[in-house]
Amino acid sequence: MKVKDSEITKADKGTKVRRKEVKLPLFSLVSVSAATNNFSDTNKLGEGGFGPVYKACLKFFLEIL
Numbered sequence: 001m002k003v004k005d006s007e008i009t010k011a012d013k014g015t016k017v018r019r020k021e022v023k024l025p026l027f028s029l030v031s032v033s034a035a036t037n038n039f040s041d042t043n044k045l046g047e048g049g050f051g052p053v054y055k056a057c058l059k060f061f062l063e064i065l
Contacts, residue, residue: 032056035058036054
């Protein structure tokens with residue numbers, strides 16, 4: 001994961017704000033489906049604002065919550 005600084009100028013006040021830009025990995029539907037055992041109810045942790053939340057086990061045995 002990479003983090004880099006970026007400067008954004010607010011036009012209304014002329015002040016600069018520093019923000020961190022984070023590069024996140026993208027996962028295909030096939031890999032997410034496999035990691036969640038085809039979105040099994042046993043891996044469902046609950047519901048969030050954007051829908052169901054699942055526990056996933058990736059090939060290299062890290063547990064992602």
